[in-house]
Amino acid sequence: MATKASKTAARLMISPAVILLLMWMIVPLAMTVYFSLLRYNLLMPGMESWAGFENYQYFFSDPAFTSALVNTLLLVGGVLFVSVVGGVLIALLLDQDFWGQGIVRLLVLAPFFVMPTVSALVWKNMFMNPVNGIFAWLFKSVGLQPFDFLTAAPLMSIIGIVSWQWLPFASLILLTAMQSLDSEQLEAAEMDGAPPLKRFWFIILPHLSRAITVVILIETIFLLSVFAEILVTTNGGPGTATTNLTFLVYVQSLLQFDVGLGSAGGVVAIILANIVAIFLMRMIGKNLDA
Amino acid sequence: MARAITPRRKAITTVIAWTIGLLIFFPIFWTVLTSFKTEAEAVATPPRFLMFDWTLENYATVQERSNYFRHFWNSVVISLGSTVIGLIIAIPAAWAMAFVPGKRTKDVLMWMLSTKMLPPVGVLVPLYLLFRDTGLLDTRTGLVIVLTLINLPIIIWMLYTYFREIPGEILEAARMDGATLRSEILYVLTPMAVPGIASTLLLNVILAWNEAFWTLNLTAANAAPLTAFIASYSSPEGLFYAKLSAASTMAIAPILILGWFSQKQLVRGLTFGAVK
Amino acid sequence: MGRITLEGVAKRFGDVEVIPPLNLDIEDGEFVVFVGPSGCGKSTLLRLIAGLEDVSDGRILIDGSDATPLSPARRGLAMVFQSYALYPHMSVRKNIAFPMRMAGIDETEQKRRIDNAAKALNLTDYLDRRPGQLSGGQRQRVAIGRAIVREPSAFLFDEPLSNLDAALRVGMRLEISELHNRLKTTMIYVTHDQVEAMTMADKIVVLHAGRIEQVGSPLELYRNPRNVFVAGFIGSPRMNLFTGAAAAEYGAETIGVRPEHIGVSAENGKWKGRIGVSEHLGSDTFFYVEDTGLAEAVTVRADGEVALRHGDTVWLTPAEDKIHRFDANGDRI
Numbered sequence: 001m002a003t004k005a006s007k008t009a010a011r012l013m014i015s016p017a018v019i020l021l022l023m024w025m026i027v028p029l030a031m032t033v034y035f036s037l038l039r040y041n042l043l044m045p046g047m048e049s050w051a052g053f054e055n056y057q058y059f060f061s062d063p064a065f066t067s068a069l070v071n072t073l074l075l076v077g078g079v080l081f082v083s084v085v086g087g088v089l090i091a092l093l094l095d096q097d098f099w100g101q102g103i104v105r106l107l108v109l110a111p112f113f114v115m116p117t118v119s120a121l122v123w124k125n126m127f128m129n130p131v132n133g134i135f136a137w138l139f140k141s142v143g144l145q146p147f148d149f150l151t152a153a154p155l156m157s158i159i160g161i162v163s164w165q166w167l168p169f170a171s172l173i174l175l176t177a178m179q180s181l182d183s184e185q186l187e188a189a190e191m192d193g194a195p196p197l198k199r200f201w202f203i204i205l206p207h208l209s210r211a212i213t214v215v216i217l218i219e220t221i222f223l224l225s226v227f228a229e230i231l232v233t234t235n236g237g238p239g240t241a242t243t244n245l246t247f248l249v250y251v252q253s254l255l256q257f258d259v260g261l262g263s264a265g266g267v268v269a270i271i272l273a274n275i276v277a278i279f280l281m282r283m284i285g286k287n288l289d290a
Numbered sequence: 291m292a293r294a295i296t297p298r299r300k301a302i303t304t305v306i307a308w309t310i311g312l313l314i315f316f317p318i319f320w321t322v323l324t325s326f327k328t329e330a331e332a333v334a335t336p337p338r339f340l341m342f343d344w345t346l347e348n349y350a351t352v353q354e355r356s357n358y359f360r361h362f363w364n365s366v367v368i369s370l371g372s373t374v375i376g377l378i379i380a381i382p383a384a385w386a387m388a389f390v391p392g393k394r395t396k397d398v399l400m401w402m403l404s405t406k407m408l409p410p411v412g413v414l415v416p417l418y419l420l421f422r423d424t425g426l427l428d429t430r431t432g433l434v435i436v437l438t439l440i441n442l443p444i445i446i447w448m449l450y451t452y453f454r455e456i457p458g459e460i461l462e463a464a465r466m467d468g469a470t471l472r473s474e475i476l477y478v479l480t481p482m483a484v485p486g487i488a489s490t491l492l493l494n495v496i497l498a499w500n501e502a503f504w505t506l507n508l509t510a511a512n513a514a515p516l517t518a519f520i521a522s523y524s525s526p527e528g529l530f531y532a533k534l535s536a537a538s539t540m541a542i543a544p545i546l547i548l549g550w551f552s553q554k555q556l557v558r559g560l561t562f563g564a565v566k
Numbered sequence: 567m568g569r570i571t572l573e574g575v576a577k578r579f580g581d582v583e584v585i586p587p588l589n590l591d592i593e594d595g596e597f598v599v600f601v602g603p604s605g606c607g608k609s610t611l612l613r614l615i616a617g618l619e620d621v622s623d624g625r626i627l628i629d630g631s632d633a634t635p636l637s638p639a640r641r642g643l644a645m646v647f648q649s650y651a652l653y654p655h656m657s658v659r660k661n662i663a664f665p666m667r668m669a670g671i672d673e674t675e676q677k678r679r680i681d682n683a684a685k686a687l688n689l690t691d692y693l694d695r696r697p698g699q700l701s702g703g704q705r706q707r708v709a710i711g712r713a714i715v716r717e718p719s720a721f722l723f724d725e726p727l728s729n730l731d732a733a734l735r736v737g738m739r740l741e742i743s744e745l746h747n748r749l750k751t752t753m754i755y756v757t758h759d760q761v762e763a764m765t766m767a768d769k770i771v772v773l774h775a776g777r778i779e780q781v782g783s784p785l786e787l788y789r790n791p792r793n794v795f796v797a798g799f800i801g802s803p804r805m806n807l808f809t810g811a812a813a814a815e816y817g818a819e820t821i822g823v824r825p826e827h828i829g830v831s832a833e834n835g836k837w838k839g840r841i842g843v844s845e846h847l848g849s850d851t852f853f854y855v856e857d858t859g860l861a862e863a864v865t866v867r868a869d870g871e872v873a874l875r876h877g878d879t880v881w882l883t884p885a886e887d888k889i890h891r892f893d894a895n896g897d898r899i
Contacts, residue, residue, distance in 0.1 A: 009471070010390035013382035017446060018398065020379065024439040025405045031416030090310065098304040106550050107311035110318055113549035115500040117520040118538040122321050124524075125531060132333040132531070134320070141336070167314070173565050176557045214561050225409050228502035228517065232524035246411040246503075253415045254507065262415045270412035277407035281400055462618050463651035467665035467712070468639035477664070481655040 035263035042257035055264035064240045072244040076223040078159035087170030112168040116228035123161045124233045154242045170215045177211035220276045325535035332531035348536035365515035369498035372437035380445040388453035406443040410503045428510045437498045448559045452486025489555030516541040567629045568719035568752030569594045574624035585776040600756045601763040602773035608756045644713035645722040650705045652697035659693040662711045683711040703734045720752035794896035797822045808860045818891035825867040827888035835881025
């Protein structure tokens, strides 16, 4: 639909972005793959040597890897569960007619804008702290022992904190999707004799399915890389109880200076993320045609 | 809606919705409240709600002891800088893809998005070493570069979805009316694209402001933005609730307000146009 | 002046040939309508003339000089788009002024032309509004105003009325015809609606699958359609087309009779049938006659006051001199 001159101009306009992203993708990626095949520790400069797949063997046989993998899956799965189920419920609620809709929407959305380090510290100190936290006070005031969240149930606590950050995102997107539902569809279903629960199950939920999929895929991308929340609350511990894949690679490469091992972990993380990415890209790609 | 909702039902919904909204918002409210307490009141049991001596001294102390405004300024420079540079690169690209689509435009867009899927930890090691060797570690320039690159795909996508909504016929009309490429961009395209560009800017400033992987790993003292500065409060000696709250309030307030303004654009931006 | 000549103009998108090479002459001051079903290439052809698409082959001459390499702006043509393509951020005045601003015409002249156009198009009261505050018909007028002030050598209209409701469409049709009578500038008008083509055109170009099926005045096309496609496309309601024995009787593969050229009688005639649906419009009545053995239903136009009802048996008689005969290729015999 265009003329030749404009095609040439278009190519020129796209190329800076393409070249930058190409470099951004290829250079560090190639380096990661290369380092992952080396014996390379920053504490022993000049001692680099070819290691083949040794780093991968170490990485996979490290018990920390298994627990990091499990923790990653639990963290991602837990937050997804809370944010999608909670998000659907909140979206249903906010879609009703009530006083102060706009303000409540802003209140619900707010946590999404809180930077991860702030939310982690606020929850850790002012809510979950077994001595001074609000939860401790609540427990005591109903006659229970205060619960030391980050020691007794560290992963659950982090799932809670991260869910608080991502629930607003899911709610907002699902609410937007819900508002695009043609009300005549619901009225038709009502005329057809469907009670509210069935209307939800057969009309609203299928309508939301696409938005839910998008929420799941996008959150997964971000949740695989949860880092700051762990760093400032538990530092991966106790032991490796809250170490996810991202944090494990950070520990190995920047704390233990083992570049080779850290890179191998990085490659594994990339592969995992790509599996998710393929599904996400399909979803969005379909939307491009629409 | 054709049917009236009974006042009773509306009242019940209102109560439930407000309860849930306030519960979700409570941690933020509590942080702001605590920032005005003295340290003793901040840890008092039972917690003090409104009956305490309001004070601003925490804000003063935070600035005095840790040079808060340097970190604040770092955050501003890094988030705004990376967004503006990103826009400069992205606007022509998104414009071209939206108005002169070729056979491979879709593939290019999808590929750009795929770079966003790259987990940061996968390239942490080489980037850290590259930065160390080029002296970019702990510099604002370094962070601006990284954040520009990680947010570039989102910027391009957002702009693309906005530009695509500008009807192509209008640009053709301008061409028929004798507009050169320059005046087409200046008089027709830009005024129509400004709202989209503005919301892209807003969303990306928010994302960059809250970015907490690269900012934590690539900065130390000099270039640390607020994300990293707040993280320093996690060490035991920094454990002052009221001061932590004051620092946190200042760190989240500007972005919270920006975020509230951009909530509509947020959805399409973060879902790459898949949900509008 | 606005004489436009297409010489072997062709358009391919990749391997798909949308418009095979075609020739066409458009005289100065003519009102030419490109008509055809959707996807026939009529809009593409218009866009080739406008310069919004590159031709794959051939030349476009405007007033005798080759315009093929010229950009749209330099061809001296004005276009009215289907969506009107008004600039939403500019007032009506600025929209109309835009092409003059681009051409660097001085302010007083701009003002004079805007006032003239606004007066002619009844837009004077709306000059300071934004397009978003106008009705469909008003937007349409603004788009036309924007085209007029350029004083182009030809106007191009791309289905300009398809976004308007039926009543408004008739009104705008008249306005555009009047505009043509007044300006006497060449107009090329694309539509899929043969009524618009018949009522407005000096010359109709019937397109089908990128090919020109026939060029001629409305009445020429009506009287002497060159093939079955044109016969079926021009005229409303559609011409009845019969094949088989009824056609063989006239030595043709297909014969066509327009509804208005069939007589209907309750007593006697050539073909017997039964009335199905009938549409009483007051001035005319259209009967859809079934069970004739000729076609599913034969459309017949009769007087407004004919007293025939659903289920009545009727006899149909075609006017022998108005029967169109076509051969096996669909061409006129």
